[in-house]
Amino acid sequence: MIKKILVIPFVLFASTHIVYAKSAELLELEGFKEAIKNVHYLAKVKITNVEIFHDEDESEKHVYSAEVLATYKGKSHKKLSYEMFVEKGEDIVFNSASIYVVLCLDEKGTYYWPGTASEFKPSLVIDTWLSENKSNVEKVSTNVGWCE
C-alpha cells in the first residue's frame, strides 16, 4: 500500500512531464510550418564555422558557414553561408549537431537569417512531418513575409 502511495506521485509527475514535452514539440512543429511559409529556403544543415564582421552603428554581422545535408525548399547547394545581423556582443551558439534552418534570400543572392524561430532541432515530430510532406514543402505557397 505504501509503495503504491509512493508510486502515484511519481507517475503523475512523469505523465505531466511527458504531456508538457509533447505540447512543446507540437508548438515547435506549428512554428516550423509557419516559418516554411514565410521564407525562401529550408534545409537541414550542419554548421561548420561562424565569422564575425563589425558593421557601422554598433552592429555586427555573423556569417554562418554550413554543410547542407538536405534541401527541402529553394535551390540545392552542397555548402551554404548565411548572414545573421545582431548587435555587438551577441553570443555565437552552434555545435556539430544537424539542424533545420529557414532563410531568406536577398536580391544579391545572399542568404540571411529571418529572425527568432528560424532554427529547429530535428525531432521525431518534425522529421516525421517533413518526410510525409517533403514533396509539398517545395510547392508551398509563400508570401515570404519574414523576408520583407
Add this chain to the structure above:
Amino acid sequence: MSTIRIIQPVRLDGFNSLTDVEAVQTVLNKSQRLISLTQALIMDGRLNPRPESSKTIAAIKLFQSKVLNMVRPDGEIDPNGRTHRKMNEKLTGEAEIPGIKANPQIVEYFKASKFWGSDDSGGQNAWCGSFVAWVMQQNKMEPVKNAFRAKEWASFGKPLDKPVFGAIGIKSRKGGGHVAFVVGQSADGNYLYMLGGNQSNSVNVAKYKKELWDDFVVPANFDPSSASLPIYTQKASVAGSEA
C-alpha cells in the same frame, strides 16, 4: 512598463485598489523563490482584511525582510517608497545564462510569446519580442501572433508617427529586427532610451540613435493626445547586443 505603478499605499488599512494590489501580487509571485514564498499568491487584487490571514501582507513582509533586510517589516508599500522602488529594481536586470541552460525568467518570457526555445543565448534565441509579450501579458494585453519575432510587433494596436513614453518601438533592419519600450529621449532629441530584453543579453534601458527605430505602436485604446516623451536622466547602457 516592466515596472509596476501603484497609485495609493498598499497596506491593511489602506484603500488598496484592485490594480495596485494585483501589481504587487505580480511582483511577489515573480520573487517567489527569492523570498522563499512557499505558495504563489492568488492574483485577485485583494487583501484579506484579517492581518493574520493576509497572505499578500505576509509576502510583502517576506520581501521586506529578505530583500530589503528590514528588521521590522511592516507589510506596507507606499507609492515610490523604499519597498516599491526595490520591487521595480527586481523587475529589471534579468540576464541570459551562457551555454545551453536558460534563465527561468527568460523561459517565462518565451512562454508568453509561445516560443518553444529552451536556450536563451545567441541570435537564434533572441528574446526581445518574448520580453515584450510577457510585459503585455502582465498588463492583461494579448501579444501579437508570433510575438517572439520582433518585427511582428509592428502590427500591434495602432501606430504612432513619433515615439511617446511607454510606446513599443520596432527596429526593422534586415533580419530579425529588435523591439523595446520607449522610456525617454536625450536632451538633444537624437537618441531614444529603450527598455527591452536581450539588450546586452539582459533586460535594461539602453541608449539608441533615434533614426534606427522605424515604427512605434501603442494599444488600440491608448489616447496619444496627452502622451509625452520625457528627457531621460537616469543610468543607461549603450545599445548592446540584440537580434
